[in-house]
Amino acid sequence: MDTRSLTLFLNLSETLHFGRTSEELHISASALSRSIKQLEENLGVTLFERDNRRVALTQEGKLFQTYARDTLQQWDAFRESLMQESHDLKGEISIYCSVTASYSFLYDILSDFRQRHPRIELKLHTGDPAPAINRVLNGQEDIAIAARPDKLPDNLAFRRVAVSPLVLIAPREASDNLLTSTPSNAEEWANTPMILSEEGIARERVDGWFKRMKVSPRIYAQVAGHEAMVSMVSLGFGIGVVPQIVLENSPLADRVKILSLPNELGQYDVGLCTLKKRLKSPIINAFWGS
Structure with a gap:
């Protein structure tokens, strides 16, 4: 199953920047533009409004964003369930955290996990911790290290790491x-x-x-x-x-x-967070329990 076009679209729908998406996904800007254009032609709608200064999602683009996110998550969950049957976990987990969190907590979390699951690839993004939870909620990341908000969203799982x-x-x-x-x-x-x-x-x-x-x-x-x-x-x-x-x-x-x-x-209640439904994924669940 080719999910590349959905991945390209979903990343662009979050960054709203062709150059940034091209850099993050290691694809040329022209190839990215062709992929989005072909996707729009197949769907028969315009997904992005774009000019020389800005890129914005159309109403149809917002609807397709939800479809693309759900489809990729369902595909990942199904693929991982097949791997679980074979007792051989492999795939990719995207993690977001601040620079401080990356060397304060992440090393200890990852050291044992990498030994137990060497075929799972880890993709780490670092930056301002403020948007960490939103990046998980909107599907940009599988897991984030973040401070627990005063009101935790109902669909979010949180596991304390430190205070x-x-x-x-x-x-x-x-x-x-x-x-x-x-x-x-x-x-x-x-x-x-x-x-x-x-x-x-x-x-x-x-x-x-x-x-x-x-x-x-x-x-x-x-x-x-x-x-x-x-x-x-x-x-x-x-x-x-x-x-x-x-x-x-x-x-x-x-x-x-x-x-x-x-x-x-x-005080700051620091921990791992992910969508509760993502814990059904064998890969995410394996990381969560590490």
């Missing part, structure tokens, strides 16, 4: 007095420059905390990824909130200091 407190960090050396100790009142908080994540659980909790204090924070910068936040704080641009495990593994840890943090912000 990491959130810490408030400031530059170790700063000329501004507000950056050498925790702001003590709403006025000081409002005047303290903050380095915040663009999105994610830590950002949601910080936003909620400021809202409860009725403070409009002075946001100096919004960055993708907690590692970048440590860099910005170490340079003296402001203070920020990061998981302690990120700070412990940062080469800049000695250039920042930890300030006291409001208890309301809680």
